[in-house]
């Protein structure tokens with residue numbers, strides 16, 4: 287996956303030269319592959335093959351399957367302060383014990399931005415004076431949400447989000463059934479976030495993306511009734527409608543910007559149309575928050591967007 291490749295090279299080199307810090311912090315937005323990179327690094331640390339990680343030996347496979355006795359994964363995806371001190375206490379229970387099968391113990395701590403301050407402080411003690419056999423791999427979305435003292439005891443590696451081109455190429459690699467245009471649309475609709483776009487493909491959100499992508503064209507032909515019908519078929523709930531709005535916002539926004547820069551875009555949207563669309567979407571989102579009916583917002587939306595794209599009612 288893009289973004290990860292370069293970091294893998296950097297981390298491999300650090301490991302080879304014996305320069306890898308005992309605490310590595312992988313920073314990156316959701317969907318950039320933080321966990322994937324953390325697990326890969328655990329393999330790279332423990333795999334004994336020449337081309338470590340080989341992804342083939344029993345060490346690599348055990349780590350991949352989450353049952354290597356010297357690799358422990360902690361983390362909480364429940365939002366802020368859902369990562370409690372109990373997990374750190376558990377780590378402390380095994381930290382000083384000799385590793386079971388390998389030469390080192392690897393602790394992977396995911397989403398450390400969700401740690402309570404209490405948990406971060408407790409972790410700090412382990413990061414300060416760890417036993418020689420211990421390695422910590424932390425992931426977070428943004429280092430600013432962590433205590434300075436945690437950051438200063440770790441080496442931070444930042445995962446850059448992939449470009450849209452990298453994202454759509456990676457999507458086609460993972461989902462060969464996607465056409466180039468579909469992959470592009472998914473990449474745009476999810477703002478270039480590979481993880482989110484890939485879930486969108488797996489969850490069958492293609493119809494939603496296609497509807498958002500063809501919205502400007504439908505309206506330019508003056509067929510707002512077609513849009514209204516397709517919207518009410520696809521968007522049964524407020525969550526559906528919110529998703530449609532989000533995809534439409536990304537697609538028109540991105541294509542408007544690219545068009546302003548003279549680039550080819552899969553959807554024809556002028557910068558002015560993009561700005562007007564974003565204003566309408568903001569108002570529609572407010573209406574969703576205020577619990578207006580999905581049908582009502584849908585018809586209001588068709589009417590307002592018709593005004594932007596020049597169709598007749």
Ligand SMILES: [Zn+2]
Nearest residue numbers: 333340343346
């Ligand atoms: Zn291996």
